[in-house]
Amino acid sequence: xxxxxxxxxxxxxxxxxxxxxxxxxxxxxxxxxxxxxxxxxxxxxxxxxxxxxxxxxxxxxxxxxxxxxxxxxxxxxxxxxxxxxxxxxxxxxxxxxxxxxxxxxxxxxxxxxxxxxxxxxxxxxxxxxxxxxxxxxxxxxxxxxxxxxxxxxxxxxx
Numbered sequence: 017x018x019x020x021x022x023x024x025x026x027x028x029x030x031x032x033x034x035x036x037x038x039x040x041x042x043x044x045x046x047x048x049x050x051x052x053x054x055x056x057x058x059x060x061x062x063x064x065x066x067x068x069x070x071x072x073x074x075x076x077x078x079x080x081x082x083x084x085x086x087x088x089x090x091x092x093x094x095x096x097x098x099x100x101x102x103x104x105x106x107x108x109x110x111x112x113x114x115x116x117x118x119x120x121x122x123x124x125x126x127x128x129x130x131x132x133x134x135x136x137x138x139x140x141x142x143x144x145x146x147x148x149x150x151x152x153x154x155x156x157x158x159x160x161x162x163x164x165x166x167x168x169x170x171x172x173x174x
Contacts, residue, residue: 019043021100024062030055035103042086044101052104053114053140056085060119063089064100067120072130077160080105081134083113085123106136108159115141133158 018026021043022034031051035044047055064087072083082105089098104113115138116123127138128147135156138144146153155162 021045021098025055028058030058038101042099042101044103046103046105049104049106049113052102053116053119056102056114056116056119059087059100059102063091063098066090066097067116067122068099070123070126070130072134072136072158074134074158074160075105079108081108081111081136081159082106083127083130083136085116111136112139113137114139115144117141132156135159 018034019037022032022045025032025045031048032055033046035046037043066088068086068088070083070085072081075082082103085102085104087100087102089100091097106113111134113136115127117127117138118140124141124143125147127136127141128144130136131138131141131144132146132148133156145151149157154165157164
């Protein structure tokens with residue numbers, strides 16, 4: 017099932033895969049990592065000027081990692097803005113996805129959190145470093161194959 021945005025991308029020769037619609041009727045598209053930055057710029061110019069959120073998840077143990085972007089097309093005088101969900105899958109061995117920081121600045125901390133928790137490297141991100149875990153932390157805590165270090169944190173009891 018193809019939505020309006022998917023049909024528009026096909027019409028303009030932009031490669032993607034339609035994943036259908038979610039329970040709210042929001043169209044979900046899969047974009048290849050190599051095409052993501054250019055399609056992000058095109059979506060911004062097309063009117064998707066607001067990045068609602070970005071998150072990432074581990075699809076399956078030993079499988080792909082996914083970076084998910086929720087975009088909204090906000091126009092003056094429109095009661096119901098258009099929304100789209102973009103999924104970019106990356107290989108677990110070398111999870112690299114182009115950063116869209118220079119398109120939507122609000123993705124800064126969200127891409128950093130995805131890097132910190134899952135190890136997805138966002139190319140051309142200006143400050144890609146750990147944001148939640150200490151810089152010396154080894155591993156990616158939200159990966160399904162992550163093994164917790166063998167130590168216990170000492171906490172102050174008040």
